[in-house]
Amino acid sequence: MTAPVKDAGVDRSRLSEHEFAGELKSFLGARHPGRPPRGTAENLAFLRAWQATLADEGWIAPAWPRRWGGMDLPVALQAVYHREMTLARTPVPPTNFVGIVGPTILTNGTDAQRERYLRPMLRADELWCQGFSEPEAGSDLAALRTRAVLDNEVYRITGRKIWTSKAAIADFMLLLARTGSLESRSRGITCMILDMNAPGVAVRPLRDITGGRYFAEVSFDDVEVPVGNRIGDHDDGWRSARVTLGHERSTSLTAAAVRYQRVVRDLIELARARNQLDDEVVRQELARLITGARLLELNGARVLAQVLHGQTPGPVSSVSRLQHGLFEQRLHEVALDLLGADAMLDARDPRLAQDGKWVRGFLRTRASTIGAGTAEMQRNTIAEKVLGLPADREER
Amino acid sequence: MTATQALSAGGTLAFTEEHEELRSVVRRFLADRSPETEVRRLMETIEGYDPVTWTMMAERLGLQGLLIPAEYGGASAGFVELQIVCDEMGRALLCAPFLASAVLATSTLLAFDNPRAHETYLPRLADGSLIATLAMTEAAGSWSGTDLTTCAVAVVDGDGDRFELTGDKVFVLDGMVAQLLLVVARTDSGLGVFAVDADAPGVAREPMSTLDATRKQARVSLQNVPGTLIGVDDTSSGPLSAALDRGAAALAAEQAGGARRTLEMAVEYAKVREQFGRPIGSYQAIKHKCADMLLEVESSTSAAYAAGWAIDEHSSEAGVLASLAKAYCSEAYYHCAAENIQIHGGIGFTWEYPAQLYFKRARSSEALLGSPRHHRELLAQRLGI
Numbered sequence: 001m002t003a004p005v006k007d008a009g010v011d012r013s014r015l016s017e018h019e020f021a022g023e024l025k026s027f028l029g030a031r032h033p034g035r036p037p038r039g040t041a042e043n044l045a046f047l048r049a050w051q052a053t054l055a056d057e058g059w060i061a062p063a064w065p066r067r068w069g070g071m072d073l074p075v076a077l078q079a080v081y082h083r084e085m086t087l088a089r090t091p092v093p094p095t096n097f098v099g100i101v102g103p104t105i106l107t108n109g110t111d112a113q114r115e116r117y118l119r120p121m122l123r124a125d126e127l128w129c130q131g132f133s134e135p136e137a138g139s140d141l142a143a144l145r146t147r148a149v150l151d152n153e154v155y156r157i158t159g160r161k162i163w164t165s166k167a168a169i170a171d172f173m174l175l176l177a178r179t180g181s182l183e184s185r186s187r188g189i190t191c192m193i194l195d196m197n198a199p200g201v202a203v204r205p206l207r208d209i210t211g212g213r214y215f216a217e218v219s220f221d222d223v224e225v226p227v228g229n230r231i232g233d234h235d236d237g238w239r240s241a242r243v244t245l246g247h248e249r250s251t252s253l254t255a256a257a258v259r260y261q262r263v264v265r266d267l268i269e270l271a272r273a274r275n276q277l278d279d280e281v282v283r284q285e286l287a288r289l290i291t292g293a294r295l296l297e298l299n300g301a302r303v304l305a306q307v308l309h310g311q312t313p314g315p316v317s318s319v320s321r322l323q324h325g326l327f328e329q330r331l332h333e334v335a336l337d338l339l340g341a342d343a344m345l346d347a348r349d350p351r352l353a354q355d356g357k358w359v360r361g362f363l364r365t366r367a368s369t370i371g372a373g374t375a376e377m378q379r380n381t382i383a384e385k386v387l388g389l390p391a392d393r394e395e396r
Numbered sequence: 397m398t399a400t401q402a403l404s405a406g407g408t409l410a411f412t413e414e415h416e417e418l419r420s421v422v423r424r425f426l427a428d429r430s431p432e433t434e435v436r437r438l439m440e441t442i443e444g445y446d447p448v449t450w451t452m453m454a455e456r457l458g459l460q461g462l463l464i465p466a467e468y469g470g471a472s473a474g475f476v477e478l479q480i481v482c483d484e485m486g487r488a489l490l491c492a493p494f495l496a497s498a499v500l501a502t503s504t505l506l507a508f509d510n511p512r513a514h515e516t517y518l519p520r521l522a523d524g525s526l527i528a529t530l531a532m533t534e535a536a537g538s539w540s541g542t543d544l545t546t547c548a549v550a551v552v553d554g555d556g557d558r559f560e561l562t563g564d565k566v567f568v569l570d571g572m573v574a575q576l577l578l579v580v581a582r583t584d585s586g587l588g589v590f591a592v593d594a595d596a597p598g599v600a601r602e603p604m605s606t607l608d609a610t611r612k613q614a615r616v617s618l619q620n621v622p623g624t625l626i627g628v629d630d631t632s633s634g635p636l637s638a639a640l641d642r643g644a645a646a647l648a649a650e651q652a653g654g655a656r657r658t659l660e661m662a663v664e665y666a667k668v669r670e671q672f673g674r675p676i677g678s679y680q681a682i683k684h685k686c687a688d689m690l691l692e693v694e695s696s697t698s699a700a701y702a703a704g705w706a707i708d709e710h711s712s713e714a715g716v717l718a719s720l721a722k723a724y725c726s727e728a729y730y731h732c733a734a735e736n737i738q739i740h741g742g743i744g745f746t747w748e749y750p751a752q753l754y755f756k757r758a759r760s761s762e763a764l765l766g767s768p769r770h771h772r773e774l775l776a777q778r779l780g781i
Contacts (some may be wrong), residue, residue: 277781283772283773286772298409301409303408305410316694319691379687382690389664389666390675
């Protein structure tokens with residue numbers, strides 16, 4: 001059962017950066033859960049418990065309003081939050097607060113929807129997935145075909161979603177479905193909350209390049225969604241679901257950059273352990289990666305500085321995600337180069353031991369330039385929205 | 397706390413209104429005094445600069461004295477201010493001995509605690525009446541200081557700072573117009589920096605033919621030339637390397653400015669040039685190039701100014717960030733300048749079109765003050781790898 005909505009404890013939004021970091025560190029000193037266990041079920045239970053702890057102690061959703069259980073932090077403290085959490089190597093909770101689901105309900109949901117869904121989402125009592133991509137609608141999301149037909153008080157859903165992360169464990173899906181004609185494109189899409197346990201929902205796990213089952217294909221056979229679960233207006237889902245919250249994406253990317261500094265240090269240790277630090281080519285590659293990680297951080301710092309000075313984040317904010325994806329891939333390519341012949345091994349081979357993480361990362365990061373907008377789509381967006389080059393497609 | 401942590405926490409990397417004002421003043425000045433026609437005129441001269449513009453830069457804007465303390469007639473400005481100026485100069489391809497005199501020579505003098513040298517030279521550097529340069533590189537073409545052969549021998553009966561210098565310097569920036577040469581030479585106690593009058597007997601100068609005609613370089617040979625000791629640097633992280641780091645950070649800002657201009661040129665052209673009935677900028681092949689250029693331009697700006705910020709904050713990371721910026725901005729500028737030509741197609745290959753000027757400046761600057769490879773190696777060493 002979910003806990004009732006309550007005022008989430010202490011207000012830390014007015015602390016100085018120093019005080020805030022101090023409180024967070026002492027909280028983590030007392031409550032850091034350590035490393036997550038490996039088994040799938042144990043891992044999930046562990047992470048859910050950790051997220052509930054964060055929520056109950058008021059250390060979650062830094063950009064969300066306090067009324068809905070968040071911390072309502074100013075941007076500077078959000079950055080401190082993400083940085084300290086990353087530096088302390090805290091496990092990553094199963095709910096993605098920076099993603100689309102939470103901000104969409106926060107921004108465009110009704111109060112009744114917020115009351116019902118946000119608190120359990122914060123505590124990971126209920127898990128969510130995002131039903132956007134389809135077999136025929138990847139980068140071209142506005143071509144989605146999953147049909148929602150209004151029938152008195154329900155929408156009847158028929159169709160198929162793919163690349164749905166966490167579908168197998170999710171309780172709810174934030175769904176984009178077609179309510180207009182196919183030709184209406186983004187003007188005929190409606191956003192709604194779908195119960196994953198409703199009759200007619202079938203989840204078929206997809207095995208990805210790593211061998212893992214992180215994604216799934218979800219099919220809907222005449223699934224009923226109450227009209228009250230709609231978010232925003234009929235046919236207006238394209239707009240409803242394109243919400244991000246304040247500048248949290250920028251601040252969380254800064255946290256990722258902090259993490260990469262550490263990963264690059266790990267890579268240097270890999271080169272040291274394999275006696276490759278005297279190799280000039282290796283030194284050059286490592287220096288390039290150090291540079292790449294620092295640039296992610298510096299670009300993030302610039303975005304943050306602009307926001308803190310009340311300026312609109314400039315072009316630098318638009319290139320960050322592309323840069324992150326390209327960097328992650330390069331990092332792991334270099335790691336595999338350092339592994340030499342061991343790069344022929346699967347991550348599970350005992351000879352690799354801890355170094356198996358580089359092989360897993362090497363495979364996993366192929367998605368870094370595909371998921372949530374391919375690198376090519378990001379470049380199109382940068383070229384058109386930032387540089388003002390003419391569009392070659394019908395709609396934006 | 398590392399520089400970048402401080403940046404993330406304090407957000408110091410945002411430009412202030414004063415910064416933006418400085419930028420726009422310098423941009424307007426350069427638009428007036430250094431249009432492309434003027435750049436092309438000066439390219440063809442031996443001197444490679446316009447004395448009237450140079451004087452105006454000093455008297456109206458005080459640019460040559462930015463780094464110089466107010467007690468010597470300078471502006472006591474921050475390094476970031478200097479970088480903003482270099483950024484704009486790179487954008488306009490200004491032909492002037494600014495990097496040589498106002499950055500390298502000035503930083504070298506300031507790096508050594510030598511009040512007499514400061515009193516002698518800084519006021520005249522600040523008001524633009526003296527042009528100086530650093531003469532370091534020799535036949536090996538390196539800025540590491542380990543392979544120099546020019547020797548300084550103390551003058552017997554001298555007062556301790558008078559030497560005679562012999563050796564051959566190459567790639568001396570603006571060596572034909574500098575009146576003061578700061579010559580790096582071997583001494584018994586390490587590398588010394590010496591003030592040498594460029595017109596002194598025993599000094600022979602000749603212009604080098606440079607790929608980048610907008611920045612002049614010279615061969616300078618010294619045969620028993622009198623020189624005054626500015627200071628000795630017997631370490632790899634002493635005053636001389638601090639001065640070179642400043643040069644690298646300033647040049648990185650200049651490169652970032654040039655790179656941004658090439659992106660603007662490419663985008664402007666891609667919007668108007670039509671092929672197959674539509675602007676070439678509507679094709680993804682062109683869009684993706686421009687998006688990648690933007691990524692590099694923005695990262696160059698971040699890298700260059702982070703180094704400047706670290707210098708202003710006396711951060712222990714100043715050297716690391718200077719090398720990082722020089723290595724990154726060099727390659728980014730070169731790539732952007734090359735893509736600019738590619739996006740322009742045939743016209744980008746012509747002499748008349750300015751894309752070639754940026755391309756040559758970019759490639760030349762990549763080698764100046766140490767190649768990206770040199771700086772990546774420095775970066776690794778400075779981080780203890």
